[in-house]
Amino acid sequence: MSESINVTLKVWRQSGPGEPGRFETYPLENVSTHASFLEMLDILNQKLTNTGKEPVAFDSDCREGICGSCGLMVDGQAHGPDTETATCQLHMRRFSDGDTITIEPWRARPFPVLKDLVVDRSAFDRIVEAGGYNSINAGNAPDANAILIPKDRAEAAMDAAACIGCGACVAACKNASAMLFVSAKVMHFARLPQGDPERTTRVSRMVAQMDEEGFGSCTNTTECEAACPKGISFSNIVELRREFVRAQVTGRTSR
Amino acid sequence: MKGNSALSSVAQKLVIGISGLLLCGFVAAHLAGNLLLYITDGNYKAFNEYAKNLHDFALLPVIEIGLLVLFLVHIVLTLWMQLQSSKARPEGYAVRKSKQGRGAVAAQNIMHLSGLVVLAFILLHLADLRFGLRFNEDGLSPAQTVLQVLRDPVSAMFYTIGPLLLGYHLFHGFQSSFQSLGLGGERFMRIVKIVGAVFAVVVAVGFASLPVWVTLLRK
Numbered sequence: 465m466s467e468s469i470n471v472t473l474k475v476w477r478q479s480g481p482g483e484p485g486r487f488e489t490y491p492l493e494n495v496s497t498h499a500s501f502l503e504m505l506d507i508l509n510q511k512l513t514n515t516g517k518e519p520v521a522f523d524s525d526c527r528e529g530i531c532g533s534c535g536l537m538v539d540g541q542a543h544g545p546d547t548e549t550a551t552c553q554l555h556m557r558r559f560s561d562g563d564t565i566t567i568e569p570w571r572a573r574p575f576p577v578l579k580d581l582v583v584d585r586s587a588f589d590r591i592v593e594a595g596g597y598n599s600i601n602a603g604n605a606p607d608a609n610a611i612l613i614p615k616d617r618a619e620a621a622m623d624a625a626a627c628i629g630c631g632a633c634v635a636a637c638k639n640a641s642a643m644l645f646v647s648a649k650v651m652h653f654a655r656l657p658q659g660d661p662e663r664t665t666r667v668s669r670m671v672a673q674m675d676e677e678g679f680g681s682c683t684n685t686t687e688c689e690a691a692c693p694k695g696i697s698f699s700n701i702v703e704l705r706r707e708f709v710r711a712q713v714t715g716r717t718s719r
Numbered sequence: 720m721k722g723n724s725a726l727s728s729v730a731q732k733l734v735i736g737i738s739g740l741l742l743c744g745f746v747a748a749h750l751a752g753n754l755l756l757y758i759t760d761g762n763y764k765a766f767n768e769y770a771k772n773l774h775d776f777a778l779l780p781v782i783e784i785g786l787l788v789l790f791l792v793h794i795v796l797t798l799w800m801q802l803q804s805s806k807a808r809p810e811g812y813a814v815r816k817s818k819q820g821r822g823a824v825a826a827q828n829i830m831h832l833s834g835l836v837v838l839a840f841i842l843l844h845l846a847d848l849r850f851g852l853r854f855n856e857d858g859l860s861p862a863q864t865v866l867q868v869l870r871d872p873v874s875a876m877f878y879t880i881g882p883l884l885l886g887y888h889l890f891h892g893f894q895s896s897f898q899s900l901g902l903g904g905e906r907f908m909r910i911v912k913i914v915g916a917v918f919a920v921v922v923a924v925g926f927a928s929l930p931v932w933v934t935l936l937r938k
Contacts, residue, residue: 537814539814540813568814571808571812638804639807640804640807640808641804641807679728682732683830684895685828687821702901704729705729709733
């Protein structure tokens with residue numbers, strides 16, 4: 465494998481929210497194959513800045529795949545061609561010399577583009593605010609092992625809690641549905657005794673807020689699961705529906 | 720809140736799933752009746768008797784109205800949901816690629832299109848055999864009426880394409896319905912997917928084989 469490659473970037477440029485956007489083409493030479501995708505964009509931005517042009521705006525924070533800030537549509541795939549990999553962990557060795565790479569922001573009405581590749585994901589925050597928390601007074605920290613939780617249950621809760629809220633599920637879904645995100649947030653509480661007292665209101669409120677934000681409906685294509693950088697299982701969505709039906713038939717669901 | 724005043728997206732999908740599964744039951748019963756046509760003994764005695772018993776059944780109008788309601792609920796709710804979902808992404812992507820290696824015409828991606836073609840087929844089918852709008856000859860036995868319709872080239876084409884697309888619709892629809900109902904344990908889903916695939920093939924081949932048989936083999 466050669467140590468450096470030449471690529472052509474087709475990048476979505478948009479000056480602000482609601483402004484018309486367009487693709488700009490930038491040739492980039494001698495990109496190290498060891499560079500991460502975001503480092504490659506840093507190199508592009510350095511070049512643009514040096515020539516007096518506006519750098520490409522994109523989100524990133526931890527750059528180690530755990531914060532969920534970065535998230536780009538790379539050649540039509542959320543977070544690029546790798547599986548269970550955030551954009552920041554995608555590397556240029558994944559591309560070949562001479563490739564044209566199309567980079568777009570997440571597309572969904574609840575995720576309006578703020579600038580270039582940056583979208584506003586506060587819709588996710590409002591869904592979590594609607595019920596993705598425990599508000600009961602649980603007293604002091606209990607003794608270790610005072611609350612017994614079967615290992616597989618704890619593991620399943622932890623797997624759901626691995627969601628970093630990046631929005632790839634919405635971006636990849638043909639309906640722009642947020643069900644994988646919402647199901648992960650609902651199910652990591654529902655599987656643990658600490659989350660049990662509020663499970664009825666939690667699922668009802670979070671689903672209501674999801675609809676309120678204008679996300680599409682889930683039609684079980686499982687494309688979200690394939691796009692998720694944390695491998696959140698589609699089975700969470702199926703369990704959310706069970707949790708939802710349980711809430712409707714057993715409890716008060718008014719806000 | 721919008722989510723509280725209307726049926727939530729999760730509840731909508733649940734209703735679509737239940738109505739879809741009930742319609743699967745209707746399709747299975749309908750197919751069982753149709754296949755009696757292959758018993759040609761005694762001038763299609765088996766099929767004619769089955770048709771007569773069905774028509775004489777006192778509760779038939781109730782069942783027909785129930786079916787109509789099921790179809791309307793399934794179709795109207797799906798189209799409404801599809802409309803909402805299309806609003807959720809006003810600006811599309813320039814490039815789109817599945818991470819599951821699925822093409823744009825995979826069964827789950829064209830459910831509304833396969834559904835609409837099936838609907839067109841059902842409307843023609845009802846016009847032909849329920850209301851007798853195109854063929855209306857007195858004194859024919861039920862089997863003769865069916866054969867007359869199937870010999871018509873336009874019908875033969877629709878009666879082949881319709882069921883094939885219905886099978887494609889069920890290939891995703893059957894298993895997806897269970898997931899919409901919140902039923903999707905790992906082992907359970909493995910079985911449901913196999914049963915769904917077999918059911919889809921049986922429905923497609925079962926229904927579509929009749930016009931092919933009538934057109935090609937029974938000249």
